[in-house]
Amino acid sequence: MKFxxxxxxxxxxLDMAPFAAVFFLLVLFLMLGTRVYTPGVHVxxxxxxxxxxxxxxxxxxxxxxxxxxxFYFADQLIEEKDLKNRLREAVVNSAGPLTLVAYMDKDATxxxxxxxxxxxxxxxxxxxVRATLPDVSTRPAITSPP
Numbered sequence: 001m002k003f004x005x006x007x008x009x010x011x012x013x014l015d016m017a018p019f020a021a022v023f024f025l026l027v028l029f030l031m032l033g034t035r036v037y038t039p040g041v042h043v044x045x046x047x048x049x050x051x052x053x054x055x056x057x058x059x060x061x062x063x064x065x066x067x068x069x070x071f072y073f074a075d076q077l078i079e080e081k082d083l084k085n086r087l088r089e090a091v092v093n094s095a096g097p098l099t100l101v102a103y104m105d106k107d108a109t110x111x112x113x114x115x116x117x118x119x120x121x122x123x124x125x126x127x128x129v130r131a132t133l134p135d136v137s138t139r140p141a142i143t144s145p146p
Contacts, residue, residue: 040075041066046106047135058099058127061090065116067107080119087123099127 043064063083064072071083078086091098100120104113117128 041070041072041077043103043105044107045103045131045133048132049135058097059094060101061087061098061125062101062103062131063087063116063120064103065105065108065112067105069108069112069115071116084119084123087120087125091124097127098125099129100125101129101131103131 041064043066062073066072071078071080073083073086087100100116102113102116104116113130120128
């Protein structure tokens with residue numbers, strides 16, 4: 001069977017209606033995509049520069065605390081007694097020293113931070129580091145070498 005070879009692609013005028021429909025659908029998806037619920041707890045870390053971290057070769061154990069004083073371990077909401085037990089298990093199962101990395105909300109009080117430190121010390125973790133974000137407002141300008 002022989003097919004005609006005189007077909008020409010885009011011979012006539014380009015219709016803009018399909019392109020406009022696709023464009024408006026993309027705008028609609030982008031606008032609705034920002035309103036989609038993102039699971040998790042929103043913790044606002046404080047911003048600071050030049051804070052010392054840990055210089056030891058230790059295993060980090062992340063624990064998060066929101067502004068209301070709720071604890072989160074392994075991406076799960078956890079009660080205080082369960083947190084202490086899980087930290088003890090981590091100390092027993094670890095071959096080396098552990099460092100508690102506290103992801104605390106910037107609105108958390110010093111009492112909440114002290115309470116978390118005491119829980120960690122009772123569980124056997126001696127080093128505690130508070131996680132912060134870099135402060136971009138005071139960062140020096142990047143200069144290129146000559």
